[in-house]
Amino acid sequence: MGTTKSEVFSEEINELASLFKAMGHPARIAIIQFLRTQEKCICTDLVNELPLAQPTISQHLKELKNAGIIQGSVSGTSICYCLNLEKISVLDSFLASLKYDQSATCC
Amino acid sequence: MGTTKSEVFSEEINELASLFKAMGHPARIAIIQFLRTQEKCICTDLVNELPLAQPTISQHLKELKNAGIIQGSVSGTSICYCLNLEKISVLDSFLASLKYDQSATCC
DNA sequence: TTATAATATCGTAATATTGCAATATAACAA
DNA sequence: TTGTTATATTGCAATATTACGATATTATAA
Numbered sequence: 001m002g003t004t005k006s007e008v009f010s011e012e013i014n015e016l017a018s019l020f021k022a023m024g025h026p027a028r029i030a031i032i033q034f035l036r037t038q039e040k041c042i043c044t045d046l047v048n049e050l051p052l053a054q055p056t057i058s059q060h061l062k063e064l065k066n067a068g069i070i071q072g073s074v075s076g077t078s079i080c081y082c083l084n085l086e087k088i089s090v091l092d093s094f095l096a097s098l099k100y101d102q103s104a105t106c107c
Numbered sequence: 108m109g110t111t112k113s114e115v116f117s118e119e120i121n122e123l124a125s126l127f128k129a130m131g132h133p134a135r136i137a138i139i140q141f142l143r144t145q146e147k148c149i150c151t152d153l154v155n156e157l158p159l160a161q162p163t164i165s166q167h168l169k170e171l172k173n174a175g176i177i178q179g180s181v182s183g184t185s186i187c188y189c190l191n192l193e194k195i196s197v198l199d200s201f202l203a204s205l206k207y208d209q210s211a212t213c214c
Numbered sequence: 215t216t217a218t219a220a221t222a223t224c225g226t227a228a229t230a231t232t233g234c235a236a237t238a239t240a241a242c243a244a
Numbered sequence: 245t246t247g248t249t250a251t252a253t254t255g256c257a258a259t260a261t262t263a264c265g266a267t268a269t270t271a272t273a274a
Contacts, residue, residue, distance in 0.1 A: 005158070009137055017133040020127050023127040024127040025124055029127070091202055095195055098143055098195050
């Protein structure tokens with residue numbers, strides 16, 4: 001126990017869950033919000049922006065990257081991290097599909 | 108350590124993160140998907156539908172309820188759980204706001 | 215009352231996550 | 245080369261999550 005039983009669920013469900021999970025942390029939401037407002041984003045900006053240590057931020061960036069929510073391209077000594085709108089759309093479509101089904105609310 | 112440093116983030120960010128977190132598990136996505144297709148939903152249906160033990164499903168339902176993503180009303184011996192579209196909208200709006208900001212993609 | 219059925223709670227083992235100091239790496243500058 | 249700056253990785257302690265058996269609760273039925 002302690003491990004999520006992902007084997008028993010469809011790939012689609014697992015993908016959605018891991019995307020949501022990647023966004024399920026305040027630091028990662030803050031990172032995403034900051035990325036939205038920046039033309040380019042390098043990690044140092046985040047270290048100055050967020051009240052977390054550099055290794056912690058690096059770790060959160062890695063998780064967002066693993067989930068595919070952000071992309072990073074090396075740019076000299078720094079790195080440009082950006083949102084991957086395709087993945088955002090996957091979540092957005094899922095949520096939208098819930099909203100447009102009226103029978104979903106019965107309580 | 109081991110605890111999320113929520114104190115250092117805004118309430119808005121923490122609320123978004125906890126909603127995303129609540130959806131960040133395949134069983135909970137499956138529950139939400141199942142709720143979407145049902146007129147009414149009682150827990151037994153889920154126990155038959157999902158390959159998880161009853162206490163596990165009950166626990167996941169509780170987490171979704173705590174986050175406000177579903178609502179439950181007692182109906183005799185069983186319980187009718189339903190989606191709370193308001194919370195879904197909170198997430199949906201956040202994601203939509205990311206999509207409509209073109210400067211977000213620079214990589 | 216006694217049974218039964220539906221759901222919740224408790225307790226706990228296994229595992230995952232979080233945060234960070236220390237350290238490593240990689241690119242550029244002097 | 246030697247520094248310096250930006251980011252990543254390692255290791256680890258503290259805490260959280262997951263899954264489920266056992267058990268409790270609650271509502272109705274017999």
